[in-house]
Amino acid sequence: IFSRKLHNGQTQIRDWLLYSSSKNALFCFHCVLFSKRKSLLGNLQYGLKNWAKCYDKVQKHEKSPLHCESVRIWYLRTEGAKNNSINKVLKEEMYSKISYWTQVLRRVVSTITFLAERGLSFRGNNSEFGSVHNGNYMGCLELIAQFDPFLCEHIAKYGNKGRGNVSYLSSIICDEFIQLMNNSVADKIVYEINESKYFSIIVDSTPDISKTDQLTVVIRYITATGESKERFLAFLPSVGHKGEQMEYALIKKFNELGIELKNCRGQSYDNASNMSGVYKGLQARIKKYASNAVFVPCAAHSLNLIGSNAAESSKEGTQFFYTIQMVYTFLSSSTYRWELLKNIIDKSPSKSTSVPKNLCITRWSSRHEACKGILSGYKEILEVLKILSEDITQTPSTRNEANSIRKKLEKLEFVFMLNVWTPILQRFDATNKTLQSKDINLSIVVSLYESLELYVQDYRKLFDNILNKSKELCGKLTFSWEKSRVIKKKRHFDDSNSVDTIHHGEDKMKNDTFYVIIDTLSSNLCERKKAYINVHSNFGFLSNLTNLDSLTLRRKALHIVNIYNQDIDTSFIEEIVQFKKIAISFSKEDLTINGLFTKLSNSPLALTFPNV
Incomplete structure (x- = not known):
């Protein structure tokens, strides 16, 4: 009929x-507008609405004089009088305004x-043009x-006219565009996630500048x-710190964005119990929706905890970092002291000498810079403290504080x-930076933890060697406590005859401090790496694909199929064996897990090996 x-x-x-x-009826566009006698x-x-006879009615109307007259009027007002019509003028004005805005x-x-x-x-x-306080936008x-x-010209004409006047320069328009951009970026991210299908979630909470606790949600996925x-x-403000509250907030946000949580295959949080708890933590709750969402603790956060626990394992370790911070605070709190230190360092023959650094609370491994600053400028810092302690122009409290810090620094x-x-923190800091790189994977994480553990064990x-270097x-x-009297414990008649082992001098430092720190580092590294080894044991064979025999490869592939039976079928076993024959010809860079996936995704091989 149309x-x-x-x-x-x-x-x-x-x-x-x-x-x-809405009317469930047919209408003639021309006759509705221009016909004087309404048909x-x-x-x-x-x-x-007479659907039984509508075809005949439409044909009859099409040939009627009323319809022909309406079409004629429409033509004259549009195409028939293009050169001098009012419509042309109105269109030109409309297009001109559209172009302007x-x-x-x-x-x-x-x-x-x-x-x-930025x-x-x-x-x-x-929000006034011409003001130096109108912000970055204006x-x-x-x-x-x-x-x-x-x-x-536009700002001069419309700039400060106030509310009710269109300028498209106001903060309201700015906020609307920010929201539109936010929606556009979110739609793009969600599209990529749904296209990739599988993803992992990274969640952490932190207070902002207004002291409002915000749950930060990050998604990691592999593109096609x-x-x-x-x-x-997203930022999810004021969610709460319980696993149940965070679960509700995440599910709500994912439903709003149209992301299916059942496709989550990994989760990574810090080591707090509300996040990593195996019964009521967020990771356990997410597994209710995605049973294969493997939890992997944040590798960088675990490394921070390892160093922090080792430092607090001995009295000397705790006092050491307190003294480091004391040096920085004292010297940096006065411009005169800081300039004095810089002048002395500039005169130093060593080019590697640096100024003290502040201790970082959140990134524990970055304390390497603070220790390095003290070690490289040790003699220069002592010289500054001596000058300040003997300078009669300084206040008594300043002289006393400088002398007190100098005595602490001079102790063996x-x-x-x-x-x-x-040296330990230098290795921890370098490892920590690698752990936070964009292209990090579990194979590298396991290798870094194992190498760091071996380094610490060898450091024992x-x-x-360290003691001789320190004495020099x-x-x-000698250590300061060697001059003090040894406290003897009073013995009672019912005490056992065993003699308590009391270390003195160098043995005390070795057994009560050095070995305690090193053993704490070593045991924590060994314990923390287990979480990554357990996951790596499932997928690690993919990075060593070409070196495995077919029998081993089939066994490991079967293990993967049993775990992810909802995602891949048993064809994966034979596919991976055949794919190995092709992977032998790949370059060394392409034999990593990421390299294999990239190579496979960007070639026709993806059709041959869909499960791989």
Whole structure:
């Protein structure tokens, strides 16, 4: 009915015929607008509803004088009088305004994008053009206007007219565009996640500047081209610290975005019990929706805990880092002291000497810089402290504090701890940075933990070497406690005859401090790496694919099929055996797990090995 067949067989569309779903009727576009005598098809109140005879009625209406007259009027008002019609003038004016405001919005959007990409603030103390306190958003528009006559004229004409006047420059428009960009980016991320299907979640909570606790949600997934991506998904404010509360917030957010949690195959949080608890923690609750969502603790956070526990395992370790912070606080709290230190360091013949650094609370391994600063500038710092303690122009409290810190730094035990921790922290810091790299995988994590454990175990043999180096640096041959009287424990008649072992001098430092720190590091590294080894044991064979025989490969592939029987079928076993024959020809860079996936994704091989 919406087209007619001509006598020569051609089909012609009746573009004037419209259907209204609300009226359930047909209408003639031209007759509704221009017919003086309303026919059935031209009457907006009724329309044509006689479906049994509608085809004949439409044909009859099409040939009626009323319809022909309405079409003639429409033609004259549009195409028939293009050169001098009012419609042409109105269209030109409309297109001119569209073009004008489009040019304005392009500049506004570019400014917002520029600030958002760099994480800069938008607002200032006011929203007035010409003010130096109007914020980065308006400031950038003013800067562009200096070189853009169009924007300059627009700001001059519409800039500070206030509410009720359209300018598309206000903070309200800015907020709307930020929200639109947010929605667009979120849609793109969700599209990529759903296209990839499988993903992992990374969740952590932290207070913002307003002391509001926010749950940060990050998604990690592999694109169709084999590229691994981590995308920030959302901040969830004031969720609560219980596993149940975080579970509810996550499920709600995922449902809003249209992400199916059943496709989650991995989760990584810190080691807090509300996150990592095996019964009521968030990881256990997520497994109710995705049973194969393997939990892997944050490797960098685990490394921080290992170092922190080792430092607190002995009295000397705790006092050592307290003294390190005391040195930085004392010298940096006065510009005079800091300049004095810098001047002395500049005169030092050693080019590797650096100033003290502040201890980082969150990233424990970065304390390497603080220890390195003290060790490299040890003699220069002592010289500064001596000058300050003897300077009569300084206040008595400053002189006393400088003298007190200098005495702490001159002790053999402090220098010994400095020489113990600096190399260890240097290795921890380098390892920590690698653990936080974008392309890290479980194979590398396990290798790093194992190598660090072996390094610490080997470090246990270096006590004498470290002690001699410390004596040479500070010029002291004995520890401070060797001069104090040994406290004897009073014995009672019912005490056993066994004699308590009391270490003295170097043996005390070795057994009560050095070995305690090293053994704590070693045991914690061994314990923490088990979480990664358990997961790596399932997938690690993929990074060693070409070196495995077919029998071993089939056994490990069967193990994967049994675990992920909802995702892959038994064809995976034979596919991986055949794929190994092809992988032998790959370069060394392509034989990693990421490399194999990228190679497979970007070639026709993906059709041959769908389960791989």
